[in-house]
Amino acid sequence: MPNQPDSNNWPRWFDPRSRSLGTFGYILNRVTALGLTLYLMMHLVALGQLARGADAYDGFIALVKNPLFKLGELLVIAAGVIHGLNGIRIALNSFGIGVRRQKSTFITLMLIAVFIIVFFAFKMFSEG
Amino acid sequence: MTNQPWQVQIKIQRQRAGEKPYVQAFALEVDPDEYVLDAVERIWAFHDRTLTYRHACHHSTCGACGMRVNGREKLTCITTIRSVTQNGGTIRIDPLRNFPVVSDLVVDMGDFFLRMNKSDFNSVAPDNAARLPYEHPKKLETQTEGEPERLVDCIECGLCISACPAANTDKEYVGPAVLAAIHLMYTQNPSQKLINQADDHSGLWRCHSAYECTEVCPSGVDPAWRIMDMRKTVFKDRVKSIIKPRLPEKKDA
The missing domain is CATH 1.10.1060.10 (Alpha-helical ferredoxin)
Known part of the structure; x- marks a missing residue:
């Protein structure tokens, strides 16, 4: 990759080596955004099944009850929670609120995210 | 030297403008309380006079000696060797990112x-x-x-x-x-x-x-x-x- 600014350098956005906590938040927001965008596209394809009749839709619903799909759904919840909470931090910081406490805010919000994700995991997988 | 000397390997990214970069390693005996810039200067003085780098004040006022030390941006005149490696260890030095490289550790600012x-x-x-x-x-x-x-x-x-x-x-x-x-x-x-x-x-x-x-x-x-x-x-x-x-x-x- 070139040393000077270049749009082809974007893979470096995801390189956490020798970086601080702020970049971990930066990387998390990008990864979760890409994941949620991918999910949105898959969701639209799934909704498209409705147009193919009741049997096709029922078959699709039976498929997504597979535990692997449940894990995928949990990842969507995790991405939404992480992106949303981290986004609140960035929005507040962007207007000069809590900038000097951005690290502790990030850690607190991510702990809340972990708690929410574990709660959903428990609910989803314990109900069979 | 005030301390027991350390043996360290210093790996420097070398590059001429427009050419492909490569890494050159130098074995050095250093005082751990010396600064990274001191080590770079010693490489230039005793190992390779073609090495290029910027420096001036040596007390963090001029801002000339910025480099990446082990991937992290540092003013090398105030970064002690002790803070970035250990005895027998390696220090990797690269030019600053997001500036075109003129030569070795010198970038066009x-x-x-x-x-x-x-x-x-x-x-x-x-x-x-x-x-x-x-x-x-x-x-x-x-x-x-x-x-x-x-x-x-x-x-x-x-x-x-x-x-x-x-x-x-x-x-x-x-x-x-x-x-x-x-x-x-x-x-x-x-x-x-x-x-x-x-x-x-x-x-x-x-x-x-x-x-x-x-x-x-x-x-x-x-x-x-x-x-x-x-x-x-x-x-x-x-x-x-x-x-x-x-x-x-x-x-x-």
Whole structure:
């Protein structure tokens, strides 16, 4: 990759080596955004099944009850929670609120995210 | 030497402009309390006179010796060898990122300095304006007549630009140091010109809150805080201009 600014350098956005906590938040927001965008596209394809009749839709619903799909759904919840909470931090910081406490805010919000994700995991997988 | 000497390997990225970079290793005996710049100088003096690097003051005032040490942006004149490796260890030294490499560890900072000039950056300011607004004022030991002045904290070393992920992909982004300079100048002499400079897609709004600039700044400028504070000013200005639209600027005949 070139040393000077270049749009082809974007893979470096995801390189956490020798970086601080702020970049971990930066990387998390990008990864979760890409994941949620991918999910949105898959969701639209799934909704498209409705147009193919009741049997096709029922078959699709039976498929997504597979535990692997449940894990995928949990990842969507995790991405939404992480992106949303981290986004609140960035929005507040962007207007000069809590900038000097951005690290502790990030850690607190991510702990809340972990708690929410574990709660959903428990609910989803314990109900069979 | 005041300590038991350490044996370290120093790996330096070598490159001539436009050519492919490669890594060259040098084995060195060092005092762990020496600075990384001392080791680089010794390599130039005793191992390879073709090695190029920038240095001047050796006490973190000129900002010339910024490099990446083990991947992290550092002023090498104040980075001790002890803080970045151990006896028998390796130190990797690379040029700053986001600047074109001229030769080895020397990068072209011309564009950066021109952008600093555009912000009317003045490296001397009244003492109360030179410090960060959230810092408590320090009592000056010697009182002079009139308002005391001092050098501002930014030494234009470019470490913040090198560490910034937004500067990594956008040629037009002015970067944290320039935005911090605009903020500093605005706190002294508020002007619409400075607001307009900051309020640009290649200005304030290109920052994506990674805070690396503040992490690597060796002078405590806190560019990230200054960027966010300047956003508040720009936001207020935009709201004001909606309530009371500004008259178009008179053009010269």
